[in-house]
Amino acid sequence: MLARVSEADTSAAYGDERAAFRSAGHVLVDSVADHLAALPSGPVWQPLPDALRKQLLEMPLPEHPAALDDIVATASRDVLPHAMGNGHPAFFGWVNPPPSAAGVLTSLAAAAMNPSVVSGDHADVHLERAVVRWLAELVGFPHPPGAGLLTSGGSAATIVCLAGARSRALAQAGHDVRRDGLAGAPQLIAYVPAEAHSCVRRALELLGLGSGAMREVALQEGRLDAAALRAQVAADRAGGALPALLVGSAGTVNSGAIDPLDALAEVATAENLWFHVDGAYGAFGVLDPAIAARYRGMERADSLVLDPHKWLGVPVDAGCALVQRGDDLRDAFSLIPPYLRQDADAPVGTFAEYGLEQTRPFRALKTWATIAARGRAGIAGQVARANTLARELATRVEREPELELAAAPETSIVAFRARPVGCPPARLDELNRALPEAIQARGRAFVTGTVFRGRETLRACILHPDTSSEHLATLVAEVVAAARKLAAA
Numbered sequence: 001m002l003a004r005v006s007e008a009d010t011s012a013a014y015g016d017e018r019a020a021f022r023s024a025g026h027v028l029v030d031s032v033a034d035h036l037a038a039l040p041s042g043p044v045w046q047p048l049p050d051a052l053r054k055q056l057l058e059m060p061l062p063e064h065p066a067a068l069d070d071i072v073a074t075a076s077r078d079v080l081p082h083a084m085g086n087g088h089p090a091f092f093g094w095v096n097p098p099p100s101a102a103g104v105l106t107s108l109a110a111a112a113m114n115p116s117v118v119s120g121d122h123a124d125v126h127l128e129r130a131v132v133r134w135l136a137e138l139v140g141f142p143h144p145p146g147a148g149l150l151t152s153g154g155s156a157a158t159i160v161c162l163a164g165a166r167s168r169a170l171a172q173a174g175h176d177v178r179r180d181g182l183a184g185a186p187q188l189i190a191y192v193p194a195e196a197h198s199c200v201r202r203a204l205e206l207l208g209l210g211s212g213a214m215r216e217v218a219l220q221e222g223r224l225d226a227a228a229l230r231a232q233v234a235a236d237r238a239g240g241a242l243p244a245l246l247v248g249s250a251g252t253v254n255s256g257a258i259d260p261l262d263a264l265a266e267v268a269t270a271e272n273l274w275f276h277v278d279g280a281y282g283a284f285g286v287l288d289p290a291i292a293a294r295y296r297g298m299e300r301a302d303s304l305v306l307d308p309h310k311w312l313g314v315p316v317d318a319g320c321a322l323v324q325r326g327d328d329l330r331d332a333f334s335l336i337p338p339y340l341r342q343d344a345d346a347p348v349g350t351f352a353e354y355g356l357e358q359t360r361p362f363r364a365l366k367t368w369a370t371i372a373a374r375g376r377a378g379i380a381g382q383v384a385r386a387n388t389l390a391r392e393l394a395t396r397v398e399r400e401p402e403l404e405l406a407a408a409p410e411t412s413i414v415a416f417r418a419r420p421v422g423c424p425p426a427r428l429d430e431l432n433r434a435l436p437e438a439i440q441a442r443g444r445a446f447v448t449g450t451v452f453r454g455r456e457t458l459r460a461c462i463l464h465p466d467t468s469s470e471h472l473a474t475l476v477a478e479v480v481a482a483a484r485k486l487a488a489a
């Protein structure tokens with residue numbers, strides 16, 4: 001027998017849900033505020049208790065509904081306290097900042113609206129256009145309407161940009177990659193410095209160029225031998241390949257180095273290569289007057305990736321792809337079936353015509369709120385402060401006989417190594433490789449490792465607005481103590 005659902009029953013159920021939402025929401029906001037307030041005085045990170053890990057992993061699928069109050073209580077008790085650690089000012093791992101308070105709060109409103117940000121006359125669409133323009137303005141990149149969009153992060157933005165590069169290069173060669181794929185196409189070649197982030201290689205693999213199409217751009221102490229690069233391009237052309245792409249970093253992931261962007265842009269222009277700049281971590285560094293000149297040439301890139309969810313602290317996820325000519329992306333991606341033609345014939349079309357995603361989340365509200373809460377001046381101050389702290393950390397490292405600096409920092413990443421007394425040189429790589437986990441387990445600072453110039457290296461990335469000299473001192477002391485312990489083991 002069919003159950004009868006009366007109108008009164010339905011609205012009463014919704015009324016109950018709205019009341020429950022309001023009361024559970026207040027509780028949740030309070031527990032989030034308590035969590036954020038308690039963060040600096042707790043351990044940076046600690047492993048989950050075994051029982052809780054097991055409980056989370058093995059949670060059975062519920063048959064019956066749970067009350068919102070109980071869901072909020074479980075999230076507050078079992079999830080919120082067991083975070084990655086990047087909320088703490090002594091967290092120096094990878095490239096992960098704490099979230100901005102404005103971004104956290106407005107994420108709730110974005111979820112409550114729950115739009116698909118593609119097209120139409122709703123606020124989220126217009127806000128994304130404005131926010132993308134703000135991001136371009138912040139880093140001094142030209143921005144004709146439509147020439148950029150928010151993505152899930154730097155990796156996705158890189159795929160978007162390099163798809164634009166691929167389609168433009170092949171179109172110029174008379175090959176329609178969207179119709180014919182890569183079959184019968186000339187071999188595209190990409191020139192990429194060794195320190196480029198792995199997302200560049202992944203994009204090239206995914207786009208069918210293959211990592212074999214990558215040529216390393218040699219940089220000596222950050223300088224480009226333009227003649228050598230142009231000779232390589234000529235040799236590739238002579239061999240029948242199609243040189244298509246040149247990549248530079250506005251802040252490398254290992255050491256925060258800024259590539260010689262102007263010199264790279266010169267070669268790209270002279271050789272008709274698409275110039276792509278990866279500014280996922282470092283593009284906002286241009287706001288620091290002390291190093292702004294190092295970014296000259298970034299504004300000449302055909303495409304620029306930047307990540308609001310890195311230095312700006314927009315809650316994950318928020319990446320951004322910017323291009324000089326929006327049509328380069330539109331040509332690569334636009335596909336409008338009859339069921340998706342809203343705004344398709346408007347001058348800039350829909351966001352789905354410029355990238356990978358059809359249903360798109362409302363990333364712009366938290367990004368707008370994060371920028372609005374600080375303003376350009378506030379962001380510039382935070383960026384400059386992080387860079388100053390990085391130089392201070394480098395000085396502290398150089399002063400400590402059991403540490404050595406791997407590179408002088410240009411931005412807010414410091415690469416360094418431990419060399420504890422009594423550790424034979426042959427064991428140093430092994431020790432430095434083991435160090436990050438040993439330090440993390442102690443709970444007072446969090447740093448991660450890499451291989452830089454062929455050697456195991458620690459890298460401390462400073463992004464937290466509350467990181468202070470005190471936290472740098474803690475990091476140095478923790479590295480030295482953990483390294484001594486490992487050396488003695």
Ligand SMILES: Cc1ncc(COP(=O)(O)O)c(C=O)c1O
Nearest residue numbers: 095153154155197199253280281
């Ligand atoms: C320089 C650089 N490029 C690209 C990326 C990839 O960005 P995402 O993790 O947002 O995909 C990162 C991430 O740390 C990065 O540091």
